Amino acid sequence: MLRDLILRKLLLLPLLLTVVPVVAQSMLPHVGTSSPVQDCGLTISGKVLDHDTRTALPGATIYIPQLDRAAIADAYGNYHFHHVCQGTYTLKVSFIGYATEAYSYRITTSSVRDLQLHSDAAMLRSVEVVSSRLLTESQATEVLSGRELEQTRGLSLGESLEKLPGVSSFQTGPNVSKPVIHGMSGSRVLILNNGVRHEAQQWGDEHAPEIDALAATELKVVKGAAGVRYGSDAIAGTILVNPSPLPDSAGMSGNIGLIGNTNGRMGTIAGLLQGRLKQQPISWRLHTSVKKAGDSHTPDYNLKNTGFEEQNLAATLGYNKEKFGAEAYYSLFHTKIGLLSSAHIGNTTDLLYAIERGYPEQTGEFSYNIARPYQDVNHQLLKLKGYHTTGNLGKLLFTYALQQNVRDEYDKDASKANPEAPELHLDLLTHTTELVWEHELPSAISGSMGVSTLWQDNTYEGRMFVPFYRSFTAGAFVEEKWRKDNLQLEAGLRYDYKNMDVKRRDRENNLQQPSYSFHNLSGSAGALVDVGYHFTFGANVSYASRSPHANELFADGIHHGTASYEVGNPDMVSEHAINASATINYHTNPKLNGGISFFYNTISNFIYLQPDTVPELTIRGSYLSYFYKQADSRFYGADLSLSYAFTDRLNLDTKATIVRAYNFEEDQYLPNIPANRLNAELQYELGELGNGNFKDSFVAIGGLAVARQDRSDEQTDPYMAAPEGYFLLQAEAGTKIHIGRQPVELSISGNNLLNTVYRDYQNRLRFFAAETARMLLIRVNLPLLFKTES
């Protein structure tokens, strides 16, 4: 019923998209002057600093050749350029005794850019810094944005994040991928979608995050326990999916993106429209994307029933005054994902036959048809946010969000009594509120403090996998930073109370209503030192607790994908993690830049699924029995990223990730831990080609090497040993052309170009089929600039 309704709403979407701009246009005041083509009220400002000492450089000159305008830094090192139009500008900074540097920025909104100069007088060559990796937090963080993010367009959120060191993904076939940070996923990885805790059935290994990756302009990953700010359960890390801020200058702009994938013949169309009214501080944005894909294929065969479709809609309305503002946001996500039909099996004997066979029993021909087994998921988010400044000290923010996650899972064989109904229907309703005071005190202290609540109601129909439950969580936190000269100290503390009332049927159909309450404390302390010579050191120790999920307490059922029987443990307690990390960054250098971070995470009562030695015997034969257990465990490893600029056009980027994980209580390996990964890419900037007809052109070639997971054995993988390591060849190219006055951005990314046949340890369907073959992602992007009516 609900699905029909949502689909109907989706059908209205194109209509909406055509109507809204017209409405917005007509709302724009018609000024009778011939105003310039685009918005030119932007400001570029910032400070000019000595890179090593961080002292201001009053008197430094900043020159923008594109505008032929110059400014001189004032007594505090501050500079300003007012009435700047949108565009890409070079800021040439010079000062006596310092090397002249040129920074290029794409300016779309009023921006603050701090410019740093090197006192090395011998270094006279100008340096173009495309992106700098300055640390602002003591915890290891990674950001995917700009061109790097553009090159993941067309991939799911989980696959996009794999670009970052320390992040991998846990997959179920080609279309379901869950982000994994430092070897952990599910409810230990918190996803903040547009500032709201994403609440869905995250516990399921085959439940990918219900988020449109195309709506984000920045993906940020905070690695390590980030419980203080976002809630105690973020033991592994936090992923922030951020859209760009609403436009802050009057006018309207948009974007149309087309993406095609040769493997699965996926087609995607995405549209963005945004604007700001002239006389009212009201901004708005509409974003939509529609994806449709058929069966993927491996180098040797078609993967039957692996198509998917996805529809997204997001609308934002903002009202921003200097002292207060409000924002309303609504998003709708719907997906239907086919699951490899041959991965649905009867019992362990069937599984062993499938492994022995080495390929899926049914391959078939390419088709867009999605048959059983499949998932159909709807996620809706409504967010209301308001803020008010508190004098000069900061601002008070209030956020309320309502989320509904409806997940329908259809088994391979329909029920005869009710063939249209899903075998599993899960409905999760979540209300979250948060009140935060973000402040910046005159005494070099900044931070935030606040309270938050989370209320959830989970119900199901059909098969029982998670019980009915209602839970309420209330938390309070404070997090402060103190910064002076080149030292920054951070500390934070949080307390959460969680109550959960469960309703479930036992085997005799009697209603049971157990209640749980948990008290969880989180804390963190860190330091960041800028030691000069382009080195920054960060160290952080954090503590976080996670309450067991209803699934871990009460699971009791069969997983047909792996012929396993999962059993929960109602007596489980919270797990507690102490996470220590150290980060070294070597940055803003002309040639070599990079960072390395180490982590050491000790988790007491770590909850995981352990294969039982005694199989579960049923009328369908034996199933491998898994039970949720708790054991003191340890995760440690390192993430490395290095880049080397051979020339100002040729650059090598390298990223490596190592994770080790053990249950040290019983001296065992933990299952499903990502293997060592190394990613390298050589990029060549072609710049302008063909008399300036092709701009911002580049080519890149690279590869991903993944080792075999040697830290696995019969105990972690009772059926099939971890697959061999593999290497994938990747390449990318892109350019920008103009068709008439319309700029067109073109790019192509190729993965597995050598058509390597391989299996990945992190794919749950590795027993049944190989990974996908060569794929080419082709993107056409049309930025739209609308003339203001005159």
Add this chain to the structure above:
Amino acid sequence: MKKLLRPYLAVLLMGSLITTTSCGDDDNPAPVVDRETITTVKLSLEPQGKEGTLVTASYEDLDGPGGNPPVIPQLTLKAGTTYDVDLTILNKTENLNSEIIDEANDHQVYYTSTPANLMTVTVTDKDSQNRPLGLTATIVTGNAGTGELKVVLKHQPGTKGSPTAGETDVEAKFNVVVQ
């Protein structure tokens, strides 16, 4: 601060009000209804020419997966004898054989005797394409001995013919004594 907290509490209360009214406290998980699960595999063996001396045994898992495991029953047979076999697949008392016959082209029952010389099983019924189905069969016992008979019902849409293909619907075991 107090003034600012007030709307927060109001929204919080409003939120909980909406949810408590939308789903009252009497919402309980529906009792688990029996789906078309198979609980029982029944073998009836009748020695040829000796009507009435029926040997029967049932492999049962009445409480489904996760409860008590099924008990492996025993078949006591006479050496050097030919038996007519009737296999019945049940959901408690409901006979599901007709459903299997309706989908005979997608199903097959495989009989495996361990050791192999304990008995010879020959399927006697066919599907519409003249391929074996296996709800009826004959068993010819060998010399005295003990072993096991495994009865596997496979769902094999489009892949019928090999015991390694398809999805297992039933896997039942019987201890066999031939004397």
